Amino acid sequence: MIDWQQTLGTTTRGLRRSAVREILKAAVQPEMISFAGGLPAPECFPEELIRTASAGLLDGDQARRTLQYGESEGVAALRAHLGESVSVPTERVLITSGAQQGLDLLGRVLLDRGESILVENPTYLGALGAWRPLGVRFVPIPMDGNGLCTDALGEILTRERPKFLYTMPNFQNPGGSVLALERREALVTLAERHGFLIVEDDPYGDLRYDGEALPSLLSLAQAQGIGDHVVHLRSFSKVVAPGLRVGWMTGPPPLLNAVLTLKQATDFHPSTLGQRIILEVIQDPRYPAHLHHLRETYGARRDAMDAAMHEAFPEGTTWTRPQGGMFLMARLPNGMDATACFETALQEKVAYVTVDHFTIDDSGKDTIRLNFTNASPEKIREGIARLGRLFSSQ
């Protein structure tokens, strides 16, 4: 017999099964209206574009290139195209198996046990999940409606020397906030002054429904000649299709070089078929219309959710109306415990996720994250009505 207690390594003891992925499994029952996951709307996938692309890539000589081993960096033409979009050369773009792999690889090349990193609180639980097994200490930065509080950050930096700061400046997960322009500028200045890296995770930037886009942290740093302070992560999971597993990153060469070497040892390279489909789709003349349709659809769903919550949620509930992305966050009144209501919600065939999964200190049991992209406006109204009844009866 193998003694598993003895056999599994230290890393394993830091692992936690992803709460959201487990909730997603519970939430696939028929009739369930799930606001729990972060799923795009399958009826909005650019199926026709993907079908056309795939057929061409699997034809004749193309097929041989599409199906053979590829370079660990990713498909060169895709890297060149993406590099141009953020004013960096092809050599500074690395394709990853979704942006999640970028987070994993970054943590592994940068972090040693006991080191500290700065994270928004609450923050994306997939980032916590990727870095927690490495035995690092998460230093929380307070958030408000304008993103991470740079004043508080400045104060934290008087006593902490973090390896990096992780932020989602656009439509943050779970809160939906956008980091205000003056805070973006202050953050870049702090990074230069204190010599830390910024990891800018931007999976939702292309999903803006109102207002004007703000410059990325990468572009602000580039303008100040300190582009090397920013690692910039992107994904096609929200704007094309997650099942293809294509994300990308750009960052300073010494770091990208280490990430590439680790990636070679990790899984050689991302699916060539997936990468080449993405390249064809984003160059397809119909792609802008697809993006437009996606924004219209998701914007209407956000509005439907917001309106339904005004109708149904108990007085004293507060929530954000995000300008984009996939989520809004609602805080229930009187410190109501949303984790305690979760089982009843599932019985009522509606699912959400509580924000304690996204916080460093497990706070946020009175706060829920609601996804508005994966259900129709009708389903959203029905699901929010069910939640409203549940929370009003507590």
Place this chain on the structure above:
Amino acid sequence: MIDWQQTLGTTTRGLRRSAVREILKAAVQPEMISFAGGLPAPECFPEELIRTASAGLLDGDQARRTLQYGESEGVAALRAHLGESVSVPTERVLITSGAQQGLDLLGRVLLDRGESILVENPTYLGALGAWRPLGVRFVPIPMDGNGLCTDALGEILTRERPKFLYTMPNFQNPGGSVLALERREALVTLAERHGFLIVEDDPYGDLRYDGEALPSLLSLAQAQGIGDHVVHLRSFSKVVAPGLRVGWMTGPPPLLNAVLTLKQATDFHPSTLGQRIILEVIQDPRYPAHLHHLRETYGARRDAMDAAMHEAFPEGTTWTRPQGGMFLMARLPNGMDATACFETALQEKVAYVTVDHFTIDDSGKDTIRLNFTNASPEKIREGIARLGRLFSSQ
């Protein structure tokens, strides 16, 4: 400025750029005949099967399932099919982004710094590359024409307590040897007696050109009621297409559970499109004919290389005639240094890889690994003639 020396973590210091992948890049020049890589023959990809599969999977309702987020375990129907083939339930099968990802995840859940693992010497450099950054000690097991020497292993086990033993029992990379049946039995007995795990990596098992297949270490262990001592890794990169990045593993539940949790945090799941294409292809009635054609083609190429070496290589060269797989290994006479000849070989437009990249002690500079699957018999004869002239002139 960021001080990269200070910023990159301990793991990074253990990273080495994969020699073979760098050689592959050098070897893509026109007119180069490369025996260096481990590439399948692109003209043998089952293009028509893949095209049919892909078109169906991207059509209508199918498309929405193919393009959405999937389960971290992999596509359930594929797992069930693969589990059946090795007599394990679906729950014990995990799909990975190529078998390489299985090696990476296994190392990360099992290994702590300073621990030792047993490896064949020489062994697959991708395994060394995956585990070296974890700071483990590789304990070499001597090899001969019948695979790893179990007598020597028994002796090593009197003084070492390894976390696991890594072996490729079928057509080993780089040597091409097959682990003899009595040694397979002895190895399983040793694993039980000494309480260590066997990691059985079998990417080439379906590529047998002569002789009878031997039972896997997994099946031998299962027959003795100690199946939990074996982790079994497989790949579709050699029999279908590497660009799809689909491999799989089965192993004992406590270990698989840890691997799954880590995989969630690493990249969520492998490409759903790739997984579903593989499932369609291996269930296609034309698949057995594809495998037959692949074996015929590769067997003829192995024979062409063997015959050409008899003609062209200097007297005193010794090599194996493997019963399957993708490689043979040749030892040059009089301690000739094949690493020193490599640049000249590239000038002569022929590439190989030296075995020192595959050894623990960097020995094997007089030994080369030659891939016979990626070039036509004509190219093989020409390339071997070039190498023969080069080595004969030393």
